[in-house]
Amino acid sequence: MSSALADAPPRAADVFADLNPEQRSAVEHGLDEHGVRGQSPLLVIAGAGSGKTKTLAARVARLIQSGADPQRLLLLTFSRRAAGEMERRAGRMLHRALGLRATQAPPRLPWSGTFHGVGARLLREYAPRIGLAPNFTLLDRADAEDLMGLQRQALGLAETAERFPLKATCLSIYSRAINGESRLDQVLQEHFPWCFPVHDELKRLFKAYVEEKQRQQLLDYDDLLLYWAELMSDDRLAAELGDRFQHVLVDEYQDTNRLQATILRRLKPSGGGLTVVGDDAQAIYSFRAAEVRNILEFPAQFDPPARVVALERNYRSTQPILEASNAVIAMARERHEKRLWTDRASSERPQLVTVEDEARQAQWVADKVLERREQGLRLKRQAVLFRTSSHAAPLELELTRRNIPFVKFGGLKFLESTHVKDVLSVLRWAENPRGRLAGFRVSQLLPGFGPASARRLIDAMAPAADPVQALRAFEPPRAAAASWTALRDLLASLIGDAQWPMDLESVVEWYAPHLERLHDDAPVRLADLEQVVRIAQGFGSRERFLTELTLDPPEASSDESGIPLKDEDYLILSTIHSAKGQEWNAVYLLNCVDGCMPSDLSTGAQAQIEEERRLLYVAMTRAKEHLAVMVPQRFYVTQQARHGDRHLHASVSRFLPGKVVRHFDKLGPANQTQAALPELARPAMDVAARLRKAWD
Template structure:
């Protein structure tokens, strides 16, 4: 009798709650929308990837699955996990590539692809450009200057603030007046001028065939308001799955409702307790109200088993978030019951806090926890200033999240602007930058050129016919030869090679550290080789740029280990064996700038919860009795006598935390000077006034 070969169950590693989420609507015929409330460390990514694989195994066409994430890295990781699961489930040879997910990407990336495809139907030129943040700020600044606001007698908001206000209005779908009142009250007096500025900025984008980040969502949402277009786009996707749903804004939620009006085929995964990006217009109501947004209520499944932290840390975190007035109920648990309770460490001030944190870091290092397994988190970037000085004094290496981004580097922007101007000759921002790269061409001549191109029907032809002043003519001819070459189709990635050859002497002329910057351009060339066309390369690099850059790079880290410093917002999605959180006092957590209403206070509570749930084994909350703040409302620096954060009331602290008061590390005091007779200082000072 022959043995029956059985394939291993690819979902055997899932716990019961994860399995329910993966099987929803497959085994049983439940067509309701699905909301998975995925607690911190509960295996959210694995669950979502397994659900996609399960749908494909049940007959779903991968070409008709739309997977939306908040970073391309997350989308690639999801694809990788789906492929691995399908390999196992279908017993595919390792040499066989699993089905790809062509529609996996970020909201902005998918939006850009759809807008390209539907451009003729919505009045967009097919070769529109996408402005990165810096280019959008520059275009806003041009509109600001042309409107005369830069010369205003009283202080008009700078370009970055103007763009932030505009972006908040677009993504929150709120009125300009409401956004100014709630988020930018110091700009309320300029409401009429800002409205005029934003109209001019929008016109400039239209004239230059350019969209900014916010337009990718705004145009997609507007497109889905047209019944015929909405039906056509929606019919392309049988299943829509969304990661990190708590981070969506109102535009993104509107797009999803238009794609799946009845909720069938829609799965969203997220955690309302980790909704901390309200300042980016993320709307926590999207996930709180999701179950009731369709004809029949969505199915809600919590993932409560935590694979990261010990139970004492989870008990404290659960208790903190349980005090939130509105939430999707869940109780994180783990089978790792052993472990120390989190500690509330009371210190005198920020100087003692810095010493205490450094002591703890070194003590844990001696226990076997590498510096990279430890993190110090804080509400605002400048809160780590005293700690950075103490770490430097003790020669403890550290890395702080932040720094210059790849696309902000001057040399990278130069090359990308050259490609953008070739792709879209109406891009005034790209043209203004590139024209001045030619030796002998300054801002005045660059502006004359762009003014001449603007009214022409064929700006590329007009550009090739333009003559620069004699001092620039020789180098200008070299540039025109390159531009003419870039106008010929089908040469990618040869286009970039040609730009690099032209730019090399420019780089040498403009930058003393040209060899270091050359490394970034070589990286750019490697990235370009993986894209099918110039347009796709420019678009995807703009939407998901690399982080690192050689521009203004500091000395390399030659140490074998380093401590991580991070803001609480930047820590989301990360985890460390040991975490210390600075300044867990009212005025810092919650920030005194975020206590205007209950919604802001609730988000501050979630921010503390996110920080606490980053820790695997050790968690310290630092409570300085006195600290300095820079008060933007009442002006200047001042120190406060602090109280423990309102998010940890006394009863909760007593039940879930260990109280610690470390011994002060004050320097030894020299013995008092012995004098034969005390000096009468008071009498001496009084004598100055004739007393």
Template sequence: MSAITTPATHAAAASVAARVDPLASLNEPQREAAEHGDGPLLVIAGAGAGKTMTLAARVARLVLGGADPNRLMLLTFSRRAAVEMQQRVAGLLQASLGLPAGAAPVLPWAGTFHAIGARLLREQAGRLGLSDDFTILDRADAEDLMGWVREAQGLARAAETGSARFPLKGTCLAIYSRAVNSQAQLSDVLRQAFPWCAHAEEGLRGLFRAYEATKRDQHALDYDDLLLWWAELMREPDVAAWLGERFTHVLVDEYQDTNRLQAAILLALKPQGRGLTVVGDDAQAIYSFRAAEVRNILDFPGAFSPPARVVTLDRNYRSTTPLLTAANAVIALAPERFKKALWTDRAGTARPQLVAVDDETAQARWVVDHILARREGGLKLKSQAVLFRTSSHSAALELELARRQIPYVKYGGLKFLEAAHVKDVLSILRWASNPRLRLAGFRVAQLVPGIGPATARRLLDAMDAHADPAAVLQAFEPPAAVRGEWEGLAALMQRLSAHSEWPGDMALVADWYGPHLERLHDHPVPRRADIEQLARLAAGHASRERFLTELTLDPPQATSDEAGDPHLDEDYLILSTIHAAKGQEWSAVSVLNVIDGCIPGDLSTATPAQLEEERRLLYVAMTRARHHLSLMVPQRFYVTQQRRFGDRHLYGGLSRFITPEVAEHFDSIGPATPNWAIGPPTPPPGAVLDLARRLRERW
């Protein structure tokens, strides 16, 4: 008797036939990493070597092997990276299981270190003595709160009493953050990174104690607390064991960018290394100013017994062979690293260029001329980028671009959450969620015309002293002249506090704030667009708390603050610091000021560790290019920090990282015999000039 076939069985057969191997597109080292078992694994992934696909394939392979997606923790350094990873895993699972679009299992514990930490802390808030409605302060708010405490401690008046000047609030927060994330002693942090503040050590200790207490009083955690509290939680043996069992596999992207707190969290989660996979590249460790610790990745294999398995991805899918040869030559001079030489089957013919020019003005002209020439050849401006060590290095270039009316976008400007109008709206939502948050209340109260700092403080003092601060807000009697305006805010806050209807709350706030936006800010049209963008973002979150948390941890980068009326253009050039360019790629890249004093920076050569990070920074810049790479070498450049020189223009020598052996892999453009050595060019030959006689004869 023959088998009976139905449309359903035909569909099932077709589905099985459609299934594909999720590892089919991987090269051999990538497949080796994806198929690794449960022991600790370190994947050294060179620039452009397909690390994202490899990590996604490993996650898919684990799920196909029976791992529960709810018990996989995937840690990244941006929300965008986490979303991209989830999308890739979903695509692989759909293809391998023959599932329709949208049917693949999700990864609920994929996100940034700080976002995952925030979720775990909210789960354990009661055990930690935290209010479960605690507010997460963004960097700008944390800086403002540090300034408040600094003022209350009398430290702002140090200069008036004849004492040495005390560090400003931004510097204080930077010192605090470095000490927390590096887990170093305050005295060591001051000596190594902030030597000009060493005299203030005792005052800083008192300030930081008061800052911690103020955060607790206001039911707030700052960005660094999310890691600090998570790490402290992991010091409880029962909690560490429970979380280690809860998550069978922990996978970490960009491991070279982790700090000591993050490494401690991972080792507490997986002390034996079982189920722990980290992916990164020691040659791209460039964030020590954020307390990232390159030793985390260098020492990872030896942290376990037996040592972790190391798989190296050295096939590059981005750049041509001549560009990789030059980049390999630069990083090969690093004294300590995981050895690898990137290779590709993209042969290419254009070698990278060392371009010698007279000064920064000539540098700007050369870069713009060649950008426009490539554009005429069919390469869009968006496919080209100009990179630099620090934001100020692009000043001459920006003037040249403006003169020639070439549109550009520069990365590294004012952040979205730092825009005044965005902070106003978010402060209203935060104050409604947490009436103890004095910082938000102080800002929101003063949005009402006629309410000044003194009245706002009177309100907040009364709220602090009462068990029900929201009731105090509703009963508050403002000055008679502003009562009408105040009642509008009080009604808004009562509605937001009584019952949250998300994302409808965002519409209520936008409606109330609209007239104030017109009153408080110039150019309201682009600013109103930012508020509309907030409303769109709000619609994508399940609750006010999730919205505020995720927006704080991973905010949009663009803002219209301090902008004129909006304009459109079909194409634009990319300008970026090298740090902001990490993870990006362009067809053509020009790197400005590849000279000693800029790369390496004149303030980054005090220790061998600093110098090596500068070498890695140049390597990262070079490996952003796919087809064209130009390293610019102005022989005269303007200095803004080296006050000891009377003439602020200095003569620059080619970066020490481009040794004669390395330079052989470049085409030299410019003078026939460029003077790479530090010092002025040799004067032209000729008789001694008697200029004094000429001047006398004028009279």
């Protein structure tokens, strides 16, 4: 128990008084004035905008207030930032609830983080007990693809007469099979049917990939969950971990995959002390192997069944927007029952806007965005959402033409930048000298050091009992002799006597001249590396830095920065997937027609169609006050220009039948007011008369 708790004065006033009855019920589950009363599992169905984060943070605070040990509380989220925000909110509540002085810090939650982050920590700790090398190196997605590609080449699969999946596709297939706990043939039949003829070759490739990872003491993202689940398959270790964590709380449970659900069931077989929070209506990540059935079937997994508390009061949107959103999701074939409501009354209903084509759609949205801006609604408080990034192309042209600044979510991740990967690869190689990928990359940074020499070096280091001795004994190519000495001495010092974070400063100092030689914009990229050095100051060891930076990387780098955005305001453009968890005063949803919503690539199975319905629901519930759903009637086909004006007619999305549309105000050609007609009836010129007169 934290010392802050031991020295706390008597309990202060009720700090949970502002919770609504349903939130309070979830927070108090299994508790009374005497502390923990019961340990039955709890499922909180948190509707969009219903105060989910506040409720979960309040439950954390209430558990600790009731005597739960913060050291034995496990909080699992889907980003480190979410875990940090949860801990900050719970801390503020505990400050008031326990009457702590301003100088006293609230109890910390040492076990809060992502599934992958917690898994990495546990595996470091339990590695000797499960036959895993404690100094394993973590592969990011790009490195995992490269390793898969090397095995693909080594097995001759890149040289077959018939098409074989590329390395990225191979890794996606492998990852889906692992996270979905599915057989390879099932994954191929359902998600990659064109790859089914190479089933046996893929199986051979994945076996080689696993063996190579183990040989080099490497773990990829999927391994962090897979090894954790395997650790929990041992009854003794599972009981030990289950007892270690008295309470387990999981955020965004609808986004978990089958492997994560297995971990939780093995951690808490009876469900005692387990709280999961989520919304089945917002389960939209099946492409990442998320399984909506985890949350749909959660109550029935335990005996007696888990208690279900639904949070239905919405603090974000107006009632007319909620009525339309409720109507959309009410048509789902299977769901946890709830109906969102709010006391935010409004006379403005959502708009269903029919336009001639995508060009007219872009014009209408741009007009409305500027109109609301003039009314005082900043561009940043408005967002245009779309199912697929390409849907925004005509709008981007229109916004550019009209000088309306915008930001579109997407781009390179920080760790995908070549210069950052170079520096981190030096650290990874020093941390794990058997890591072939890192060694292969770093050694070829030297002028005159080609792939053949790199293979010779890593082949010499792999079996060596003393990697430093192997480095000193290596004979570099003559052209690289001068630059090799500096790299050899750097690696020897990093392997032999790690001094963190000075290690990173030494690597950047070594890399700087190579950076100038390899990149024209070296000063800009050097600023990125200085940022990496600053980030490193917050980590206690090289291993911790490499693990955490790989699991939760910064978003931007000079590789994608482009021209700085100097406008004081800008419109938000975002895919629906990227918009989840966000909110704006005004939302415009593009292309709400069959073929786009649902996507024509996601109608092969009923489960896919249901997820597309949930995507529409997520998009609509991002809006606070204004919602416009756009329906272009015609899409031009541009791939075959020789056919001239080829186009397809579109129909409104199947998710908007009559019983849903009645919650919208309809705008468009069929609903124009008569006031506009006189203006259209006054032509600027009479062409017909001029043509007749030409023959006078």
